[in-house]
Amino acid sequence: MITLVVVLVLAFGGLGLALAAPLLPRRSGALAGATMALFALVAVLSVVAFGERAVLFGSLEAGPLTALAALLLAAAGFFVAWGNLARSEELWGGPGEFFAFLVWGALGGVLLVGARNLLLFFLGLELSAYATYVLAAYDRDRKASAEGAMKYLVLGALSSAILLYGFALVYAGTGSIEFGAIRAAFGKGAPMLALVGLLLSLVGLGFKLALVPFHAWVPDAYQGARPVAAAFLASAPKIAVGLGLVALFVRAFGPPEVAGKALLYLALLSFVFGNLWALAQTDLKRLLAYSTIAHMGYLALGLAVGGDFGYAAAGFYLVAYLIAGGAAFFALEAAEAAGVPSTIEGWKGLFKRAPGLAVLAAVAFLSLAGVPGLAGFLAKLYVFAATAQAGLYLALVLAVLTTVLGYYYYFRVLAAAFLETPAEAGALSVNPSLLSLLFVLAGLSFFFGVWPAGAFSGIQEAFRVLLGL
């Protein structure tokens, strides 16, 4: 029942924030604070909900996986609300409904992961997507923001349509939208129609996960959005769709061999091309966007390999990416708020002007690159280990070699920040709340990079329950 409380808190909390926003003075951090409190409450509740085993109203699963999704999404929302303290008054082009959309985005993700039928799955996905459309476009006075958000919206709608069409075919083939019934039909040898539907839904989810070749919207959307909003874009939908994809495949489609193979190819394409494209970027937001594509490739490799270990590896990857990817965007936000543009050129000599920010950003970039001692390394290690366990050695070699490319472009950023002399002298004043957020995230990267056992076992337990092990 606590899962239901989580859903209700998110739904009505978001509504409360949206209604309260116009009443509050512009400069107050009260909304951000209230949002953080709300997410903290959700995080605590979801830890308690971890032990639940129930199905609510026949359509929402109350179990460890739903709780895990709620926990991670709450963490993502908490960090983004915190990161928003730096420029909150400037960002409020509208009346401040920004925060409500963070909450509803998280809610959509929870519903999507916990869904027991195709309808709720789709509704959850759309709710989470709509929230991110708004966040991407929130900086509406900038042309780039409007352009990126428009591309995101159009391609997002297209992918939703493909997904919905796939679901329709699954329904036509199996005669049901209930996961249990679909699974039973697949168990008896899936009809061709339903298999096509399955592949189409994979395409739709591939769009949301930003896998190659469905990635075209990512760089523009990230570049257009404010870095804080991009931090949410880069983490929350990934958490929701990554976990939701597993839940959908395991609960509805049974052991999906065709889909697993298709996902494997998408993964290979994503980390090879994502890393290659990232090499050529000079805009840091585009660089992070392409590197996100590569990271989603590694994540999808874990998902494609499957098994409780492969899924848990992907789950841990989400945790590491949420922390380090988020921190990278918050570092951009901190630099932009201090007047430094998010380009490699602009970041030259950042260490001399703002040593604390540069060092904390370096921790994020090193974790993304996969330097041992930080969570990003272990995330990759687990995915690679799962790949080795499955005996996919060619994919393994390809995956490890492409991480070298990752090192190259992340170190380019570090080289600019630490080795170059700045174009303008003078120390930057970095927003203290962002700096403390970055410090917390660096600490988390380090913590999970050295003591992963607790987190990993929890995640693995969630997937064991899902798989019925």
Place this chain on the structure above:
Amino acid sequence: MVSLLIFVPFLAALVIALYQDEEAAFAKRFALGVSAVLTLLSLALYFRYPGEGFAFEEKLSWMPFLGASYHVALDGIALPFVVLTALLTVVSVLASWRKKERAFFALLLLLEGALTGVFAALDLLLFFVFFEIVLVPMYFVIAVWGYEERRYAAVKFLLYSLVGSVLMLAAILGTAYLASAELGKLTFDYLELQQAVPYLAALPAAAWLFWGFALAFLIKLPSVPLHTWLPHAHTQAPTAGSIFLAGVLLKMGGYGLIRFNLGLFPGELSRFSAVLGVLALTSIVYGAYVTLAQRDLKRLIANSSVNHMGYVLLGIASMTAIGLHGAVYQMVAHGLITGLLFLMVGLLAERTHTREIGAMRGVYASMPVLGGIFWLALLGGLGLPGLAGFLGEFQSLWGAYLAETTRWMVWFALLGLLVLVGAMLWTVQRVLLGEKEKDYPDLDPVELAAAAPLVVLAVVLGLVPALLTPWIDGGIQPLLAFVRGLL
């Protein structure tokens, strides 16, 4: 105790990073104190070594779901390198006494901790973690404090090392998962994996796994044709960076070949010993000729390292007790002597503001102490009997002669030895001898203190091999007994 050697440097680096200290006056003294204490501690371990197998073992649970643990121990192969790492940290800090950035000293300490971890780790994943961590501080040491082409050299170093190490990661994972079928559980523990060696040898993938490890170590060593990062990195690095690179980083390659390629894939090593032998021979001969052709003094010493590491590889490829013994001895000797050479070149270049051989003359006449030590180091580099380098090269060659596959190579290796002698003596003639051109200040006490331990050890280990030989035996003999039981 071993964990102290690994983690105290990390903590010390953190202290230096956090302590506001404009001119690094505190940082360098603190780094010196910490590394001196750790040197004494490592010497205490060295002399308390029981004489055979692994000692000072520590094992803690780390990632039980993956079969990886925090497992460290030292044997006679690792101990000399652990002492060398601590000692060279002291030397490097002293050699950098004029530096005013505390970050530099923090990075040196990070390097020390990670390198000690590399030599102490008995869990393959833990080994990999330390092996990778080494790259980050080294990258920054070269890229920030190096000479004119430092950025290029640092990136080249990073990329070469990474390609090798990520393939090694794939090989580590492959080894552990394939061995799990035999062992009944997934484990990355070196000692447990050794029980699966016969099973691994029978697998068709054994050669792939062997080369996955070997590639990483051949890049680190480095062996021709994977050596092209080394002249850049060594030449462009600041003095302390060159000392670390030559003194300890290259040793990770030879150490890894003995520990993992010989310890886990002895069958493949004997199958490919001719290939490795030819690589070694090429490194020895080609390295010597390239050394002869250098105009930049620092680059000359860097290239002579390619030749020196060739003997290490040749000794390992022979798979004889004497050859392996020589390989380890040669690595220790090279760490001391080449460390000393880089120190002297660094101090010389600080005074003359050039590394161009053609621009230097009469260094001995103008700076007798610096010139004298440099002279000794160059003689050590050419393998003069009575200095440590001779014993290493001689034993490697002797071991190679004893093994059938590598016997014919020894004759060609002698050619390389001869050419290197010529290169070193010619350097003595060009740089040290001749009329003095200009007066330079000779070594000050701090610089002398940096050089002293290396000079003393280079001589002592040349005259009293009993200070090192029993330790190497304690590591090599059990390993060889294990290998012989299988082949």
